[in-house]
Amino acid sequence: MNFCSDNVTGVAPEIMQALVAANQGAAMPYGDDTLTQALSHKFQDIFGTNLTMFPVATGSAANALALSVLTPSYGAVYCHPSAHINVDECGAPELFTGGAKLVLVPGEEGKITPENLTQVLESAGAGVVHHVQPAVLSITQATEAGTIYQLEEIQALSKIAKTHNLYVHMDGARFANALVSLGCSPAAMTWQAGVDVLSFGATKNGAMAAEAVLFFNQKLSKTFPFHRKRGGHLFSKMRFLSAQLVAYLEDDLWLKNARHANQMATRLGQGLQGLPGVKILLSVEANEIFVEFAPAILQALQSAGFKFYIFDGKQLVRLVTAFNTLPSDVEKFIKVAIAAS
Amino acid sequence: MNFCSDNVTGVAPEIMQALVAANQGAAMPYGDDTLTQALSHKFQDIFGTNLTMFPVATGSAANALALSVLTPSYGAVYCHPSAHINVDECGAPELFTGGAKLVLVPGEEGKITPENLTQVLESAGAGVVHHVQPAVLSITQATEAGTIYQLEEIQALSKIAKTHNLYVHMDGARFANALVSLGCSPAAMTWQAGVDVLSFGATKNGAMAAEAVLFFNQKLSKTFPFHRKRGGHLFSKMRFLSAQLVAYLEDDLWLKNARHANQMATRLGQGLQGLPGVKILLSVEANEIFVEFAPAILQALQSAGFKFYIFDGKQLVRLVTAFNTLPSDVEKFIKVAIAAS
Amino acid sequence: MNFCSDNVTGVAPEIMQALVAANQGAAMPYGDDTLTQALSHKFQDIFGTNLTMFPVATGSAANALALSVLTPSYGAVYCHPSAHINVDECGAPELFTGGAKLVLVPGEEGKITPENLTQVLESAGAGVVHHVQPAVLSITQATEAGTIYQLEEIQALSKIAKTHNLYVHMDGARFANALVSLGCSPAAMTWQAGVDVLSFGATKNGAMAAEAVLFFNQKLSKTFPFHRKRGGHLFSKMRFLSAQLVAYLEDDLWLKNARHANQMATRLGQGLQGLPGVKILLSVEANEIFVEFAPAILQALQSAGFKFYIFDGKQLVRLVTAFNTLPSDVEKFIKVAIAAS
């Protein structure tokens, strides 16, 4: 009954079991353990390429630490105004980069457009000492608006970025939701499309607290360990981060979880679509829906015990589904909305 | 058989059970959950005072975030040369404080002496614009040398610190080991002795990854939440940090674990004391022993499968015991040493 | 013949004389000299209030250091997209504030509108840990577009800022040009209108390299000296900064210089107004004009030896007049434009 966020959920049972299983005997700390090694191989298999990976515990840490090695302190990071790094991390990127600037590139439905990116970069003043220097493009997949960049869109943005000597970072806090939505390979959505570094999310999709930073461009990863340690993000008992991620990737759990979350959102969207007093504002492509409800409907839903965030003190509601959202809760939600509309 | 560190251990069974138990239903994120509330009350009970507490996942995070609200960027943090914040955090305090300076105050057996502190502070140049400004005293309890500050020592250092308008921070990564060694109350070892902020450690003593920053001086805590978030250290599924700490404090698990670890170290010390070719270098007061072994003994121990860190490419060995160190391993260790000596 | 910027000019003769005169005997360093004391009194007289002032050498230093004491590292500074602090300081505010975020508030002709400011602040998320926290409003007077905020506009913006607990900073790199344009008192344009801290510019209006940060809200100034020193901006031979500023303020030199610069711009504007192939884009209110020239006119002006910056590889030209712009150069400029139009 809680549609506030995918972070209100607990831990997927397979992952909790893996934590229990990992708790056998001693293991050398800081990643010098067999689970972390296994995880590294797992990621390489899944992405079909050599890569360097670093488990961390939060999405903000993954993003900010990734950016810390991609931009100098006098650099510019280009992102969408709604990007998590811009809105929801209380300045973590600025802290970890030593004060780099996030430069905003707008676009509909949470997505940067190639036209806007080109325009911003062409007037960025690369090489001119008065201006922060173009360094990174950061895109979010799935976006904060619950939408998905198509492969051609990622490729187009990466191409522009490379032309202007930018690195490309992808914030994949909801990477799995995007992947199953597109139905493509992890490789296609990342390094084959020009992504250098990925913040690979798991927490929102069933982990307890586990993400990973993946460097497809491995030379960029050299100084990352020092930034991670310096940020207080190197876990001594690392095996318990790695155990979560191994279990997450095992037997396609991550894809299964994401598919379920997306299906629940799709069903919610279908059920609410066209109801009087209900307006779906953005395409439903992953596991989020943004809806405007008439006051009566809103009240009915809250009275029925449903929880969700309401933005701007208005009727704008965000509904987020998750790996363990009950189909019966979704059906009940729709039923209440219909009754009140 | 692994005496490398208390961070090679797994998770205490009671804490693992608590994690499993916490995984029921949805919970609001970022600490707005019942377990986190319960933890706050628990800490207040145990320390016998009002306090504000913030769970985090690593000791470096606890220390660096605590310091981030105690010193301005142009401030000085006084600590022992061997302090974890000085040696083992790759500059985390400098990052989180915006570049404050750690000023080293020496002393035997890992402990700052009142004389040395006074001397350093009197020539610190408080108020003079050319110099970094005295801001914080940070002491480590138990110390990195495995020794313990007596209550009078903490009180004396705090008094000097207060006289010079410093805040007092305690790095308590091994807080429980120190507490049971002194046999005093948590209050006596902290706020009653002048400590303003405590990094309360649990990871080394049986948690998976959980520490807490405790503000006895509550007004200092106001901006902490922003620093924690900005550092990427605010966990969305906070209940799983809090669950660890609640279980850690429940039924005196933390004290029981620490007592066991200390006893194992004491027994090791007793067993090795006076053996030819064995030199115990520092007082054994908590769960660490620093020993010089003759080469033959060192080799015998390694051949028998014991693991430990050897410093300086020499015979200096650090042995760390933990909540789950087997008495039989300790006895075997002693036996091998005796046989080789 | 050089209209590129008011920083291509040399030093006003009165100021150069003052430097020569200041070079007598020894003087205690770092501001402990009689000229710096005299300057402080001078500023208090001119602004008709108690204030604390700090000479520095560059406008970027003045702005960034002012901001360093007005916002925490997790704070937000609201400014116009064209603000010097946002565009032309290569991230100096981010460096000196420890990574605060500049949040952009748009408006026509280089000016933030009260409506836009209100809207941005109302969705800023004050008190919410995920978001950077509203801290400062920074306005530029005269603006980067060569326009002037009217007193009522400053008052209105300050009022909104105060309502949201923001401090108000004014970037007055061209303060004198704005002041003579409005014809009001320095007090009216600053502290009486709600400004807490002013970056008072002199370099562009005849000094060699001298600005001052003025705190009307004196309690905010307490930690400034440490930030200035730490930034490498505390001059040992401070008397030579102060000498420039004393001479600048003496006998209304600053107002005389600014009046001349503004008159030259006004004359340029009048002379170009309405010519075919000439389009004046923004109101001419201080000492800058933004003009679009037809290619033939542009070429004629350049052939005649006039220098100016052309933006965007197009025909958009910025003309800046200064304290020593020759009326004959202005007339010649107009003449060449007329001949080519």
Added chain:
Amino acid sequence: MNFCSDNVTGVAPEIMQALVAANQGAAMPYGDDTLTQALSHKFQDIFGTNLTMFPVATGSAANALALSVLTPSYGAVYCHPSAHINVDECGAPELFTGGAKLVLVPGEEGKITPENLTQVLESAGAGVVHHVQPAVLSITQATEAGTIYQLEEIQALSKIAKTHNLYVHMDGARFANALVSLGCSPAAMTWQAGVDVLSFGATKNGAMAAEAVLFFNQKLSKTFPFHRKRGGHLFSKMRFLSAQLVAYLEDDLWLKNARHANQMATRLGQGLQGLPGVKILLSVEANEIFVEFAPAILQALQSAGFKFYIFDGKQLVRLVTAFNTLPSDVEKFIKVAIAAS
């Protein structure tokens, strides 16, 4: 009569004349002027090598900006405990490097010894993620103790530094005083001895406010312009910094000035040597003397109108001579001391 510091002096007449002379017509800003170009050539001539140079206004700026491109934020800068960067810059290096750590290497008379440097570096933990990473050796020539590194000492330290992959920075706030003391070439004391980057001082030896950062290792200079701008240290009217430095180097003014200052110190040392109640504490090798005076002598000197800094509330006095110290003042000083001893 003022022996407090070489920064209590005014400006050498040749340099003041050069400032007046530079004030002709317009000049493009930010270093795009003929004087700055001339200065670059001048430095290359004098140092006999290709180099990249950047004028700045203060010594702290020169040092901190130099370090900003020599170390990552997780780096260690090795310096003497008495180094200006450690003691007298209020944390400027920490600010500009993003929080690098100054690691102290002791030695007699203000000089790092090769033995101590080797020892510190061998236990520095290069490559180990828990520790800050060795990055820079910074030596001060002349030292803060008024002593001079011999060429072989610089070479030996540089060799150790290079062996450990450190860059070598020289703080040359009193570079000229050291140079004339050694009687060697600028090349011999810098790049030929392994120095990569030099903070070249002029302010203490007759300039108004002018220093330069010289990169002998030119590839290190690439990002320096952005750091300088971002630090608020890029002067718009750069020609007035360059004019000072050109005049300083012209006709060996810098060497002449330094020779005079050193001679005055030597004479003071000779005159005071052996007097009862006078103890000269450190070798007098440049333009500073550290003396302990008996109370009666101290009082006599102060009564006679001499000014100097007294350290530690004791009788420890620092006397600094300068380019314009009057020989008659020196003789009078000696006379008063003799009379009171």
